[in-house]
Amino acid sequence: MKSTITKSADGAILRPGADVVAESQSTLRSDMRDLVASGVKNLTVDLADVRMIDSSGLGLLIAAHNSLRKSGGQLSLIHATHDLLELFRTMRMDQHFSISGE
Numbered sequence: 001m002k003s004t005i006t007k008s009a010d011g012a013i014l015r016p017g018a019d020v021v022a023e024s025q026s027t028l029r030s031d032m033r034d035l036v037a038s039g040v041k042n043l044t045v046d047l048a049d050v051r052m053i054d055s056s057g058l059g060l061l062i063a064a065h066n067s068l069r070k071s072g073g074q075l076s077l078i079h080a081t082h083d084l085l086e087l088f089r090t091m092r093m094d095q096h097f098s099i100s101g102e
Helices: 022-037 055-070 082-090
Strands: 004-008 011-015 042-046 074-080 098-101
Touching: 011 022, 022 042, 022 055, 042 055, 055 074, 074 082, 082 098
Parallel strands: 011 042, 042 074, 074 098
Antiparallel strands: 004 011
C-alpha cells in the first residue's frame, strides 16, 4: 500500500492508498512517525480510499493522536464512510479528534 503525503505550512495530509488494517501498519506507522519527527503539528488523514479499519488501525490512529497532542498538534480524519463514522462514534474517538464524513 502506498500512501500519498501532501505537506503545507501548517501541517500535512496523509492519504492511505487502501484499508487501514494490520497488513498496512508498518508503512503507515513509519509515514506518521516521519511526519511528526519532521515537525508536523497538524495531521489530517484522508480516508477517501479507506473502506475498512481493523483494531490495529484504530490503535495506530490513537497513537498518532497521542503523539501529536504531546507536541501541541492535532489529528483530524476526513472523508470517512458512513460505516467508519459509526465505528468512530461507537469507539468514542470523535470525542478526542475531529472526524468528518464523505
